[in-house]
Amino acid sequence: MRFAHVFIAFEEFISFSVYQVVELISSAIGDLVQGIYYENSYSAEDGLGEGVDVTSWEDQTFLSHGALLAKSCQAAMQLAKHDREAQRLAYLYGKHLSLGHKLNSDLQPFVKTRLAEITSFSLSAAPVVLHRQIVGKEKWHQHLQEARTLRNQLDYTKLLAAVKSEKGVSSAVDLCRYHSNMALEAIQAFPSSEARSALENIATAVTKF
Amino acid sequence: MCCRRFSSGFTTSGLFDTLRCFRGSSGYSSASSTGRTSWSSAPRKERRPLFPARIHSKALNLRPSVIRHRCRSLHPTLQSCSCRATHSDAKLRDPFTLAQKDLTSLYDDIKKELFVAKTELKYLCDYYFDGRGKAIRPIIVVLMARAMNIHSNRAGDLLPGQRTIAMISEMIHTASLVHDDVIDRSDERRGKRSINDVWGEKKAILAGDFILSAATMALARIGNSTVVKVLSHVIEDLVRGEFMQLGSKENEDERFKHYLEKTYKKTASLMAHSCKAVCILVNSDPEVHEIAYQYGKNVGIAFQLVDDVLDFTSGAEQLGKPAAVDLKLGLATGPVLFACQQFPELHALIMRRFSSKGDVDRAWQYVLQSDGVQQTTYLARRYCEEAIRQISRLQPSPERDALIRLTEIVLSRDK
Numbered sequence: 001m002r003f004a005h006v007f008i009a010f011e012e013f014i015s016f017s018v019y020q021v022v023e024l025i026s027s028a029i030g031d032l033v034q035g036i037y038y039e040n041s042y043s044a045e046d047g048l049g050e051g052v053d054v055t056s057w058e059d060q061t062f063l064s065h066g067a068l069l070a071k072s073c074q075a076a077m078q079l080a081k082h083d084r085e086a087q088r089l090a091y092l093y094g095k096h097l098s099l100g101h102k103l104n105s106d107l108q109p110f111v112k113t114r115l116a117e118i119t120s121f122s123l124s125a126a127p128v129v130l131h132r133q134i135v136g137k138e139k140w141h142q143h144l145q146e147a148r149t150l151r152n153q154l155d156y157t158k159l160l161a162a163v164k165s166e167k168g169v170s171s172a173v174d175l176c177r178y179h180s181n182m183a184l185e186a187i188q189a190f191p192s193s194e195a196r197s198a199l200e201n202i203a204t205a206v207t208k209f
Numbered sequence: 210m211c212c213r214r215f216s217s218g219f220t221t222s223g224l225f226d227t228l229r230c231f232r233g234s235s236g237y238s239s240a241s242s243t244g245r246t247s248w249s250s251a252p253r254k255e256r257r258p259l260f261p262a263r264i265h266s267k268a269l270n271l272r273p274s275v276i277r278h279r280c281r282s283l284h285p286t287l288q289s290c291s292c293r294a295t296h297s298d299a300k301l302r303d304p305f306t307l308a309q310k311d312l313t314s315l316y317d318d319i320k321k322e323l324f325v326a327k328t329e330l331k332y333l334c335d336y337y338f339d340g341r342g343k344a345i346r347p348i349i350v351v352l353m354a355r356a357m358n359i360h361s362n363r364a365g366d367l368l369p370g371q372r373t374i375a376m377i378s379e380m381i382h383t384a385s386l387v388h389d390d391v392i393d394r395s396d397e398r399r400g401k402r403s404i405n406d407v408w409g410e411k412k413a414i415l416a417g418d419f420i421l422s423a424a425t426m427a428l429a430r431i432g433n434s435t436v437v438k439v440l441s442h443v444i445e446d447l448v449r450g451e452f453m454q455l456g457s458k459e460n461e462d463e464r465f466k467h468y469l470e471k472t473y474k475k476t477a478s479l480m481a482h483s484c485k486a487v488c489i490l491v492n493s494d495p496e497v498h499e500i501a502y503q504y505g506k507n508v509g510i511a512f513q514l515v516d517d518v519l520d521f522t523s524g525a526e527q528l529g530k531p532a533a534v535d536l537k538l539g540l541a542t543g544p545v546l547f548a549c550q551q552f553p554e555l556h557a558l559i560m561r562r563f564s565s566k567g568d569v570d571r572a573w574q575y576v577l578q579s580d581g582v583q584q585t586t587y588l589a590r591r592y593c594e595e596a597i598r599q600i601s602r603l604q605p606s607p608e609r610d611a612l613i614r615l616t617e618i619v620l621s622r623d624k
Binding site for chain 2: 018019020022023026027029030033034036037038040
């Protein structure tokens with residue numbers, strides 16, 4: 001019951017009388033649960049299902065990877081009694097940073113130079129999703145077919161090569177940079193400080209491969 | 210029309226004295242044929258269970274009605290009270306009737322809180338909010354709220370926050386059931402397949418988490434930090450209670466204490482804190498909060514004790530789940546713990562959690578041959594008496610009387 005651990009943590013800051021924060025973090029847990037639920041639902045073959053595109057990937061990824069950080073950042077602002085605008089900016093930083101980080105993580109198998117390191121990757125990883133969107137359903141199924149071994153298993157090295165041959169990887173890199181920039185934009189609205197610099201460094205770091 | 214003739218002399222310390230008698234004192238184990246001799250704390254009047262030898266020979270065919278008969282004869286005052294009450298009075302005090310108005314849309318409202326876009330997860334979360342549950346917790350919460358409102362010189366009507374607490378109590382309870390079924394690998398619940406049986410363990414865990422998160426959001430929206438604090442305890446208690454259940458104690462004395470503490474955490478804590486929460490919303494007197502808390506706690510423990518008894522005495526058709534479940538899960542509940550004092554052979558079975566072949570059946574037989582069931586029922590009655598004593602301190606109201614009546618319903622349930 002991981003939820004219970006978070007809840008026990010609540011008991012510590014509840015003395016601040018901020019039930020709004022409780023609501024916000026609880027909603028983040030609800031988001032996380034939904035995100036994990038659907039991440040687990042997808043079969044290895046389908047990835048995100050037939051109607052997948054960048055927007056739905058971002059929505060899904062926000063639930064499973066972004067909501068907690070975004071809402072925690074917002075909650076931190078609430079606790080310190082900052083205004084709505086500060087809360088919004090903090091939320092945006094958390095959201096875009098998480099998405100950027102997930103993109104970086106998804107890209108790892110595709111940007112590593114040594115092929116020997118790769119055993120498999122998720123078919124819902126951003127480069128694959130983007131690849132599918134770019135090449136279309138039919139070509140994607142063709143790639144899948146070509147990557148099947150005689151024992152009906154996926155040869156990930158072949159599939160990797162197929163994805164890398166098209167624009168999926170570079171699109172994912174662009175998207176990663178986009179979210180990094182959005183995070184920077186949000187945090188730079190705050191006055192400069194050591195803490196802000198650190199947050200800027202983190203936002204920049206997600207674009208490094 | 211309150212029955213003030215109830216035992217006012219029974220205090221909490223009296224109960225602990227009673228329990229001390231259970232801890233292997235010499236007068237106990239030899240008392241199988243002559244009835245108890247060691248109830249030094251309880252006055253010798255109607256409160257002692259008188260179990261002549263013939264009860265034991267009939268124990269194998271023990272039916273709930275026999276227990277009920279015995280219990281009723283212990284409390285002539287209680288019986289005469291309900292006999293004297295007129296039909297309309299009885300109806301007025303009926304908890305289900307009184308609470309009905311507030312609860313008609315309870316399950317629909319809960320489903321509205323389970324706001325999730327994806328169809329399948331939504332279906333899972335709604336699965337047990339189908340009106341088939343007993344809804345005993347919301348009923349208690351609603352009645353307590355009204356009783357407290359009247360006691361605090363307000364109109365009886367529920368405040369929105371109090372109604373939300375009723376919903377939350379049922380949501381937390383349901384979420385814990387969903388998780389418990391995963392832990393226990395149960396395939397049936399309330400007459401249908403469990404969520405983990407249909408959709409698998411992963412999804413069941415997530416559904417339980419989601420219901421909990423929705424409950425805490427609703428809790429936060431009440432806008433009262435004290436209430437949030439009070440109900441936060443519940444979730445921690447639920448988890449700790451479950452962990453306690455997974456462990457066991459070697460020492461017989463510790464075992465009973467462990468059992469009652471686990472029972473408090475797993476069942477009574479939710480009722481106690483929910484009652485306290487609705488009280489906090491209308492009354493600032495900590496003594497009054499304590500009345501609410503103690504009522505919930507005592508009824509909660511009694512409720513679970515009866516549940517544990519029913520696992521031995523009830524057939525599968527009535528319960529909606531197969532009986533002897535606790536034994537099969539390796540759990541030694543009240544009836545077994547009491548039986549162990551008469552049949553020390555049970556020690557070994559308890560310690561290995563009834564895991565050897567034939568253990569479950571053997572334990573069952575020992576329990577039915579012992580007075581474990583009666584003792585547990587009697588203990589439940591003592592807790593109910595304490596609950597009544599507490600709630601009687603409130604100003605009279607139909608809801609307060611319904612709460613008193615509820616304790617009798619808890620004791621006499623057959624499912």
